[in-house]
Amino acid sequence: MSTIDPPAPADTEHALSVNGVAIEAAAIDDEIAHHPDAPDPRAAARVALVIRELLRQRAIGLKLIADGAALDDASLDRLLELELNVPSATRADCERYYTSHPASFRQNDIVFASHILFAVTDRAPLALVRHKAESTLQQVLRAPGTFEDAAREFSNCPSAKLGGSLGQLLRGDSVPEFERALFDTQDIGVLPRLVNTRFGFHLVRIDRRIEGERLPFESVEADIARFLGERVRHKAIQQYVSVLASRARIEGAVLGEVNGPLVQ
Known part of the structure; x- marks a missing residue:
């Protein structure tokens, strides 16, 4: 044996x-x-x-x-x-960055968005939470009309009662990593990737955008540099x-x- x-x-x-x-x-x-x-x-x-x-x-x-x-x-x-x-960055470097990132230099942009939060806690293994978030994202991408039902069922945010709706958001209203997902693109609808923040994993849907005005280069040159x-x-x-x-x-x-x- x-x-x-x-x-x-x-x-x-x-x-x-x-x-x-x-x-x-x-x-x-x-x-x-x-x-x-x-x-x-x-x-x-x-x-x-x-x-x-x-x-x-x-x-x-x-x-x-x-x-x-x-x-x-x-x-x-x-x-x-x-x-x-x-x-050090030159003025030409700054101008190129300003030109190639127009969404980053706007003010008074408004985004109407919804999300589904899979919160990371000590009680649930990180890999398990991520897997559940990713599988739910794939389901919602295949059937976008199920987003609100999924929010009510799975989201760990109080907005779950509203189908995940966060209402209108301005820059500065959310944590930086979530804000970048909202404002640094022009996407509409369910975003194809999870948004990872200190709170957990988010499925995000952009419902509507209202464009503000572009900041002049001179006012942001120092920040870009x-x-x-x-x-x-x-x-x-x-x-x-x-x-x-x-x-x-x-x-x-x-x-x-x-x-x-x-x-x-």
Whole structure:
């Protein structure tokens, strides 16, 4: 009779280290709280701590902080100022962005919208909530007339009683990720993708739009320049951390496309 070895525990977690410097489990547990919206908060926490340790070790190597010291915000700023060369956005860059994103530079736009909210809570696994939201979206896309019935049955928002209707919305009336879905396109009807916010997963239907007026370039040029500068800096930091990672011995985490609080 053959025997079968019992499977290894599913929750076994590899030790995390950077160039032989161990990152303790308690630090990972503390970091998880900073990644509530990540698909896998624990994996995101591990990557964030690896990035922090990479930067800390580089700061030590450049003698910006003492060996064994923590990396504070001031030391991080000095490190990035020393190591990065981030070009400023030109007026031509700003004009191109303004021209190619007309919906972003309007005021007094009004959107009449409805939604179905699948709230994320501690009681329901994230993957299960996402799957239910996605399957409901596919059903509603096949039969748009069922949107209001689905809202009454499934939505975790008080608007469920109104078939999901949110009435009229202006910019600033909702969280940024929801607002972008409403105002940064000209779509009408049920949006083909879920909208993910801090509250959960939303099915969104745009019922009507009333266009406002376009803001003049001169009034938004500084904001565009600031946005483009931050975007370029973000990309430069991503590339910088990727270079550091390529030179390091990392155990227990795969950085992939580098992202996290330290590279925002």
